[in-house]
Ligand SMILES: O=P(O)(O)O[C@H]1O[C@H](CO)[C@@H](O)[C@H]1O
């Protein structure tokens with residue numbers, strides 16, 4: 491656990507302002523940092539103990555800056571269990587954010603739509619998760635400085651934050667769906683039978699990330715919002731075969747809408763604090 495303070499010390503040497511909001515940008519969604527004013531990028535390799543990102547569409551930098559008037563930090567590239575990282579390393583950025591004093595975390599991802607009312611290009615606010623990866627980043631000794639041994643998971647996101655976001659998006663006539671996200675370990679996409687099983691168990695979306703990050707955020711008490719970009723319909727729902735290139739392409743296609751939703755999400759933080 492000492493590692494998080496070491497990570498913090500390295501990062502802090504380069505900072506003039508501490509971030510209030512953190513974002514994890516999913517596959518193909520890293521373009522959001524282009525909107526940051528006075529950006530400062532720190533390569534993951536410069537941070538001791540920080541894993542490295544290996545997936546296409548995840549460039550492997552922490553980008554600090556100002557976004558919608560607030561000091562922010564974004565992960566351009568997250569860590570997935572299938573890359574070979576230990577499960578506790580997958581969630582390590584969350585504790586770095588905690589050390590930096592981040593109060594609000596916006597997790598984003600690219601996912602396959604299981605719910606047949608969704609379409610590729612939709613943005614979905616994740617309101618619950620299912621741990622079909624059956625791995626937990628909190629295994630091992632608990633560090634009580636960050637949170638309890640047995641964290642409550644009855645409300646994974648900050649519903650007050652989502653409420654403000656929904657009302658802003660309604661006024662702006664931007665569609666936002668809601669659903670439950672499940673993760674698999676990957677890296678193979680699912681079979682049609684697996685998707686039918688996940689559907690039966692109540693999942694609306696499937697991906698290979700997010701769940702360990704959500705568990706860590708709940709553990710250490712950071713306010714959370716999760717936005718998923720449906721980049722494809724899940725295996726077997728349509729005839730198409732799934733490719734990561736298409737996932738990244740769809741994430742890029744919705745760039746204006748996704749950027750607008752994230753802008754509203756960050757603006758909403760100011761309103762929840764009034
Ligand atoms: O969840 P993110 O990182 O957005 O990426 C999603 O896209 C990749 C598969 O195409 C997997 O890594 C899956 O989890």
Ligand SMILES: Nc1nc2[nH]cnc2c(=O)[nH]1
Pocket residue numbers: 600601602603674676678679680696697698721722723724725732737
């Ligand atoms: N597991 C999984 N991850 C994804 N990421 C983007 N689309 C998908 C999908 O269909 N399945």
